[in-house]
Amino acid sequence: MEFRIDSGALTEAVAWAARVLPARSPVPVLGGLLLEATADGRLGVSGLDYEASARTEADAEVLGEGRALVLGRRLLDICKVLPPGPVECAVDGARLSVTGGGARFGLSLLPLDDYPDRPALPALRGEVDAAAFAAAVGHVAVAAGRDDALPVLTGIRLGLDGATMTLAATDRYRYAVRTLEWKPAADASGEALDVVVPARRLSEVARSFTGAGRVRLALDGGSLGFESGGMRTTTRLLDGRLPRHDKLFALGEHAVAVTGRAPLVEAVKRVAVVAEGDSPVQLAFDGTTVHLQAGYEDDVASQRLPAALTGADAMTVAFNPGYLLDALGSFDAPELSLRLLGPGQRALITDATDGGEGTHRHLLMSVKPLV
Numbered sequence: 001m002e003f004r005i006d007s008g009a010l011t012e013a014v015a016w017a018a019r020v021l022p023a024r025s026p027v028p029v030l031g032g033l034l035l036e037a038t039a040d041g042r043l044g045v046s047g048l049d050y051e052a053s054a055r056t057e058a059d060a061e062v063l064g065e066g067r068a069l070v071l072g073r074r075l076l077d078i079c080k081v082l083p084p085g086p087v088e089c090a091v092d093g094a095r096l097s098v099t100g101g102g103a104r105f106g107l108s109l110l111p112l113d114d115y116p117d118r119p120a121l122p123a124l125r126g127e128v129d130a131a132a133f134a135a136a137v138g139h140v141a142v143a144a145g146r147d148d149a150l151p152v153l154t155g156i157r158l159g160l161d162g163a164t165m166t167l168a169a170t171d172r173y174r175y176a177v178r179t180l181e182w183k184p185a186a187d188a189s190g191e192a193l194d195v196v197v198p199a200r201r202l203s204e205v206a207r208s209f210t211g212a213g214r215v216r217l218a219l220d221g222g223s224l225g226f227e228s229g230g231m232r233t234t235t236r237l238l239d240g241r242l243p244r245h246d247k248l249f250a251l252g253e254h255a256v257a258v259t260g261r262a263p264l265v266e267a268v269k270r271v272a273v274v275a276e277g278d279s280p281v282q283l284a285f286d287g288t289t290v291h292l293q294a295g296y297e298d299d300v301a302s303q304r305l306p307a308a309l310t311g312a313d314a315m316t317v318a319f320n321p322g323y324l325l326d327a328l329g330s331f332d333a334p335e336l337s338l339r340l341l342g343p344g345q346r347a348l349i350t351d352a353t354d355g356g357e358g359t360h361r362h363l364l365m366s367v368k369p370l371v
Contacts, residue, residue, distance in 0.1 A: 001066025002090040003037045005058060007100055010043075010087055011079035013058045016231065017047040018072045019204055020054045032110045033072035034118075035089070035096075037062045046118055047072055050236075052201055053119050057230040068096050069110040078105045119234050121227060122220035125193070128165060128182035130215045130228065134206040136167050136178040139360050142326040144199035145171035152240035155196035158224070160184070162192075168245060169199060174323055175245050175363040176330065182217070196238040197224055205233055248363055251348060255311035257285045257338040258352045263305050264336070265328045267292050271301040272321035280318035282370045285309040285340075293370060294321070315340050317347060317366040327362040343369050 017033055025031055036044040043060040047053070068091050075098075083101025090097050091109070098105040137156065145153035159166035165182040168175070205226055209215045218225035218234075225234040272281055274295035284291040290307035293300065309315060317340055327349050328336070335352035349362045 001035070001037050001068050002062075002064035002088070003043055004061040004063065004086055004088050005043060007079070007082040007084055007087045009058045009060075010089075011076075011082070013043065013045045013056050014072070014076050014079050016056045016208060017045040017054045018076045019208065020047045020049060020052040020233070021072045022049040022051075025049060027114075029069065029110050029114045030116075031071055031073065032069040032115065033075055034112075034115060035068045035070065037065055037067075039065055048116065048118060051198075052233065052235040054233040055118065055231070064090070066091060067112060069112050069115055070096050070107045071110065074107060078107070119223065121225045121232055121234065122218040122223050124185050125160065125217050125219045126182055126184040127214045127216045128180070130206075130209045130212040132180055133165075133182075133215065134210045136165075136180050136360075137203055137206040139178045139330045140167045140169040140176040141199050141203045142169075142330050143171060143174045143176035143362065144169040147171075152196055152238050152242065154199055155238040155242070156199045156202050157242045158193075158195050158197055158202075160193040160219075168242060170242060170245075173320075173365050174327065175248060176327070177245055177249070177361050177363075179359045193219060194241065195219065195224065196240060196242060197235060198238060201235040205235065208233075245363070248346065249348060249361060251339055251341055251346060253311075255285075255309060255315045255340045257283075257290065257307050257309045257315065257340060258335055259290055259305060259307035259338070261328060261331055261333060261336045264290075265325065267303045267305055268321060268325055268328065271295075271303055272325075274299045274301045275321050278320070280367045280370065281321045281324060282316065282318040283338075284314070284316040284369075285312075286314050296370070312340075315342065316369050317343055318369040319347075319364055319366055323364055327364055330362060331360065340366075342366075 030049050034046040042057050044057050046055040085101055087100035094109050095106045157168040166179050168177045212228040215226050215228040223234050223236050271292050271294040281294045287309050289304050291304050293302040333351035337350050337352040339348040347364050347366050351358050
């Protein structure tokens with residue numbers, strides 16, 4: 001195998017495929033990247049483990065077809081320090097040589113016979129705008145759990161029903177939901193689908209496709225795949241289902257507070273500097289303002305902001321400051337609506353312009369207010 005390629009193109013392809021490589025693996029070849037040079041002037045770069053796979057292609061001047069398996073992270077380290085310009089790569093005995101700009105590197109080859117077959121892309125289900133999908137995943141991923149003892153809560157629910165895609169995540173203390181339009185494939189089954197995808201993997205995949213225009217989505221009973229512009233990736237699905245959000249989001253009689261998002265974010269950050277451990281940030285609404293307060297005894301902080309409250313003369317709630325900032329930061333709207341049941345109860349945050357039934361909603365459990 002021998003080919004020439006621009007160092008920037010090689011680095012981009014290697015970095016994209018290396019995202020799925022395991023940090024540690026009892027199977028050494030799973031730390032490898034498979035390079036495939038073909039007669040049509042394409043270089044394929046693939047990586048996989050038992051959880052996910054990735055493959056991308058780049059234009060190359062192929063002088064000799066072939067395949068080579070090398071340590072992926074070592075190859076990525078080499079690519080990052082290559083001088084700009086053309087790079088020549090060739091298999092030389094039991095090594096892959098990488099030469100460019102006067103620099104030369106040699107990498108030991110891994111045994112190709114031990115490398116697993118790349119998983120096939122699942123059945124095509126449709127396509128979605130890549131940038132909108134990445135934004136939607138980012139909106140809900142903040143609510144996904146981090147405790148691996150409850151694997152399903154570390155995932156993002158992906159529901160497909162007609163032309164609507166629903167993304168949702170919860171760690172039991174908060175619940176984020178985002179809906180967006182997508183285009184089902186003409187020959188795809190009209191059956192609604194509901195699966196759970198690892199949040200970290202889905203976030204990485206969504207970000208990597210942001211500039212791809214539209215991305216095709218493929219799904220079967222055990223894996224989810226994405227494909228666009230010569231890039232394709234798969235990831236396994238999690239077993240189980242997330243709890244449904246419908247009843248949780250039905251608040252019944254409640255008060256509504258409307259305030260500016262950016263000023264509220266800055267105020268929460270400001271007063272939270274004195275909040276230690278599980279100490280909450282308190283929001284006291286009085287009809288025309290919200291008084292934020294955090295801390296106890298001598299170490300206290302407070303700030304007052306404009307806010308309109310309807311449905312009650314006054315309302316005081318308190319939140320974990322980290323959870324509150326995650327929720328507020330996931331929105332883009334200039335003004336937010338906080339639908340409040342009262343202290344220690346659920347609070348629903350939405351864009352203030354969508355009437356509470358918009359595409360992005362974030363539910364938080366409030367905690368005991370300061371005394």
